[in-house]
Amino acid sequence: MKLKSKGLISLDINGTIYDYKLYQSLESLSRTKSQRQSAKELKISHTVFNRRLLKAEEKLGVKITQKVGNGTILTREGLDLLEEFQKYAVRIEKTASINIVGGHISSGLLETIKHPFNTNIYSSSDRDAFELAKRGAVDILTLDDPLIAYERDIDFTPIAYDYLVLISSPDCDEIKSINDLNGLNFVNVTGSAQRLAWNTLKHYDIEYNITHKVNSQFDAFKLVRNSSNLHCFLNASYFKGNELLKFDTRHVISLIKVNEDKPEVDEFINYLLNEGQEAIRNQGFTPIQ
CATH class of the missing domain: 3.40.190.10 (Periplasmic binding protein-like II)
Structure with missing residues (x-):
């Protein structure tokens, strides 16, 4: 099976990511038994091809190729590496969904x-x-x-725009200007677009405190609505709230x-x-x- 570029497909081995270019090289070399021929097949120089293999061997700490006469073949470790990649390729190619x-x-x-x-x-x-x-x-x-x-x-391909709204605890005073955010306590949602809100507050020299951290915007919403004196910036597409930072937090x-x-x-x-x-x-x- 001749493998093609799989975009982000890669393997994590002991914390090091090996991308599809290495596996293209291994797959080609397993067929041609020649570094020069494989380099030509992949439209790269022999020097680049050889450096790719040497770099992988240095990271792995094992030999994945060996010289045989005038050619080059994969070692047992090299064949095992290629087999792991092929498993991922087959997994994706065979699924209809x-x-x-x-x-x-x-x-x-x-x-x-x-x-x-x-x-x-x-x-x-x-x-x-x-x-x-x-x-x-x-x-x-x-x-x-x-x-x-x-x-x-x-x-990346944008498919929609969204922005952040301010959600506050029920007993909090109404927020009318960005200066009203000074000194307030906030819930941070890991990996969300909230960075845009924090950057905006820093730009306007607003002091704020992150007192809670959660992984989901829905968890943040429940936490804020069931607490006193807490605030959070959440996506307007899912939550209704104060649009104070609407234009500052617009994102794709x-x-x-x-x-x-x-x-x-x-x-x-x-x-x-x-x-x-x-x-x-x-x-x-x-x-x-």
């Missing part, structure tokens, strides 16, 4: 949209979802906040195509960008189109 993992807001949006595709959608924090995507276990990664993509220079809900070789993935994304935009609007988001 589009497997999607992403942040609570973005994955929740996709779960509510009616469409003609067979999907499996899993909800997590953006960073936990990204770790799953790196292992090639899904076809599409969705992000509540594109920060992860920005940090790694990864292309986006997708990253992980599996490049499944036609249904492109079809699903095209659907969301066209016919699905009205359904996105109906769910409280601002459409891209």
Whole structure:
């Protein structure tokens, strides 16, 4: 089986990520038994090909290739490495469903949209979802906040806009200006777009205290509504609240195509960008189109 680029597919071995380029090299070398021929097949120089193998061997601490006469073959360790990658490739190629993992807001949006595709959608924090995507276990990664993509220079596809609203405990005084936020206590939601709110408060020299941390916006909402003197910034698409920082916290809900070789993935994304935009609007988001 000749493997192709799988986008974010990779393996985590002892904390080190090995991406598809290494496995392309191993797969080609297992067939050609020649570094020069494999380099030509992959359209890279022999020097780059050889450096790729040496770098992997240095990280792994084992030899994955060995010279035999005028050629090069994979060692037992190299063959085992290739087999692990092939397991991931086969897992994705054989599933008929589009497997999607992403942040609570973005994955929740996709779960509510009616469409003609067979999907499996899993909800997590953006960073936990990204770790799953790196292992090639899904076809599409969705992000509540594109920060992860920005940090790694990864292309993403915006499908909607959202912004943050201020949620306060029932007995708190009404917030009328940004200066009223000075000295207040807030709940932080890990991996959410709240960074935009914190950056805005810092820009205006507003002092604030983060007294609680949770992993879900829904947990944050319950905590704030059942407490006294607590506040939180949550997505306007799911929660009604004070729009004080509406324009400062506007951000995109986006997708990253992980599996490049499944036609249904492109079809699903095209659907969301066209016919699905009205359904996105109906769910409280601002459409891209």
